[in-house]
Amino acid sequence: MKATHHSSPLSEQIDLGPLADLPGFWEGTGFSLIARPQFSGSDNGFFLQLNLLRETIEFTSIGSPVVNRGSRQGDIAIGGVTYLHRVTDATTGAALHIEPGTWLNVPPTQEPASSGSIARLATIPHGNSICLVGSSEIAELPPTIPPANTVPFKMGGEAPPAGTKNPFPEYDLSCQTRFRTDPLPAGITQDLIDDPNSALREALKDQEPIQITRLITMSTSGGVANIPFIVSNANTATVESVFAIERVRTRWGATVLQLQYSQTALLSFGGLTFPHVTVGTLIKAF
Template sequence: MATFKVQDFSRLGGSSIKELANDFTEKLAKQEGAKQLTTAELTTEVWDKLQGTWVGNKGWNLISVPAMGSKPDGAGDFKLLIQPYIETMTFTDAGAHARNRGGIADQFVAALEYHQRVTDQKTGELLHVENGMFMNLSEIVDNDGKELPLPQFNIARSGTIPHGDSIMLLGRPPVVTEGRIDFPEASTIPTDFGPGFGYTDVFTHPSMEGNLFKSDPNKTLSADLDEMEKNGFKVKKTTTFIFDSDNSGGIHNIPFIVKHANAVRMQAFFWLEEVENTNTGQVFDQLQYTQIIDLDFQHPLGKDGKPDQSKLIKWPHVTINTMVKQ
């Protein structure tokens, strides 16, 4: 991807100074040895590294869905689906920057197109197809020569999924840290399910499905790195970037989805890792990710033992994978 250049315009550097509470990247940025990418580094070091084809056969899909025969106005009867999967994800440069004209200031958006294809590891059945863009929103140029603050969120991801969903997720600049990171918890346990019993049993008994930690799939990502280290592969550097629909973005769903299992929030955590084979000295790029989609469906039981029609249970739909660039 070409470096951003506009003749007769000045570039604003840096990133938004507004801090976000409980932001995972904020915690990373405060670690010793961490650095936050500038706008130019974001484009050249992250977007450029993503370009190409990534393949991973360590994917896991964990999703709770309404049980067969259950009704939207009923109690939380559900079925847990767990599937190992193989994935191919391709990123390509979208070309020239898109110019957003704003009068006294213009924004120049650099984008990567992506195509994601996921198949069941056991059956080969197609599970998921998605097309979208990763966007760098950092370049804002003041036509009057005065500096304006950069957007609070200066990376974005758009996507279209054939279930009938479209997403717009935004995030803050990536953070680079030395070595591997400690993954945050990615709980799959439903919330707001009321006093009913048995909702969490299927997530914890048994606690494993293959090598998947059912209640926290990020432990599986960590275990993947542990296994690599045993075989002489060491993570030298990790770049973390996160997209979230709650960051001034959103999800739009078709009416059927809204009625039966409404997707209300999506978070996507990406870890771009520089890995060294200590046996040969070879260095290669690896991409690990966790995506969490909150699905709202079924009513929790109230104190009277009847479905509480004023509330919905929130069910985390979690997918993970470890991928290598081809």
């Protein structure tokens, strides 16, 4: 007897949507700013760690649609890519970060009502797991990149407006302190500390953007899960990120795919919330 396989129409297409250019191998550089808890000896209870980064991200397309079964509407098929993000210190070569995860392209739905969305799921070996949900957009050219806030603020309060002076000497390179990265890697300036997104604008300065697709995501309710140690010592409650897939013409006349990102995770301890900001610019190599 011949077996018959009844395939669902959902299995006939893989729709990556705004993620279509991600599969492949990307490499580049970046910058990280994090105020990490200092258990003893510090007047302000933290140490400001500043790192120049070398980064790679490898994206792999999921080979078939991921079917989510509906109870209040029909089934949906999700397209997606898995990824592995590796980060090392550009000065010392030391390992800093490794992050396996998944990007998803979620189609429009009736329950809940949505015109379509994207999602990023990731796990970090410090003991964090995140689910970020958002949307994509085609950016206007030339692109506008707003500043990233690095000024700590009262726990439960609002982040200060752009241009607010940082009250902590650890963030001021004109102040001597034992509680900041020393020696400071060449290339880290006061402007970079005040606004890490300035590195993204600098990278675009000698390029001609042709098309930019932004992937804008943030943690939803319950979107960050942490091990108990992190909850007690430096709770990470929210994460938001913007990844920009850019087709640009370089100053040498070549057209390349470039990935720029800016991510802010908010760490809360000692009555304050500290923005942990990471930015990067990577080129699609393969």
